[in-house]
Structure formats: structure tokens, C-alpha cells
Amino acid sequence: MIQGFKDFLLRGNIVDLAVAVVIGTAFTALVAAFTSSFINPLIGLVGGGGVDGGTFTVNGQTFDYGGFINAIITFVLTAAVVYFAVVVPMKKLNELRSRGQEPEPEGVAEDIALLREIRDALTTQRDS
Numbered sequence: 001m002i003q004g005f006k007d008f009l010l011r012g013n014i015v016d017l018a019v020a021v022v023i024g025t026a027f028t029a030l031v032a033a034f035t036s037s038f039i040n041p042l043i044g045l046v047g048g049g050g051v052d053g054g055t056f057t058v059n060g061q062t063f064d065y066g067g068f069i070n071a072i073i074t075f076v077l078t079a080a081v082v083y084f085a086v087v088v089p090m091k092k093l094n095e096l097r098s099r100g101q102e103p104e105p106e107g108v109a110e111d112i113a114l115l116r117e118i119r120d121a122l123t124t125q126r127d128s
Contacts, residue, residue: 024082031077035070043069 043066044053054066 024078027081028074028078031074031081032070034077035073039073040066040070 040054047053047055047066054069055062055064057063
């Protein structure tokens, strides 16, 4: 029953859904706060400073290029963190599983280790 639950959790579509909802939402909020607090003022300074920094006006219409640059930076930072913190480790885990070399969980209970030794000894005895 535990193995079935583990297989369910490690299916690609469940992990992708968790990444999209939890990590994406939480980290996007963090990166958006970073870009609006630090990057937007820097863009404003480069664009002339003051209230109109990071914008330009044509025929009474104001274009906020600073906001667009913030959105690009937010997207790139979010995508990089999701890729390197979730996708790469999950890909590595799936490669190990496909080769039958799933990493052992840390702190394996003694009874489980003993049962594995017995299983391996029986397999060796049967194959001999």
C-alpha cells in the first residue's frame, strides 16, 4: 500500500501539478516583490529618476517599460529556480528509478534493513 502511494506521488503529472501550483505561486510572489522593490527603482533611476522614471509619454499616453522589464525578470528568475530546484532533481530521481537504483531513504529502520538482508540471502540461495 505504501509503495502504491509512493508511485502515485512520483508520477510525472502529479509532480508537475504540484510544481505549477505551489512552487510557481509562492515563488512568483517572492520574485515579484524583489523586482518591484529593487529592480523597478533601478530602472527608474536609469530612466531619469523620479515618478516618471521607467516610463515615456507619447501624445499623452504613458508607456511603462519598467513594469515590462520587471515582468521579464520575474519570469526568468521564477523559471530558473523551478528548473534547478525541482525539475533537475526530479529528472535525476527518475533516471535512478528507471535504472533500478533508487536512492535509499535516510535512516532506514533496523527491521527493514534486516528484512532486506534476509531477502537478499534468500535470493542468493535460490539462484545458487
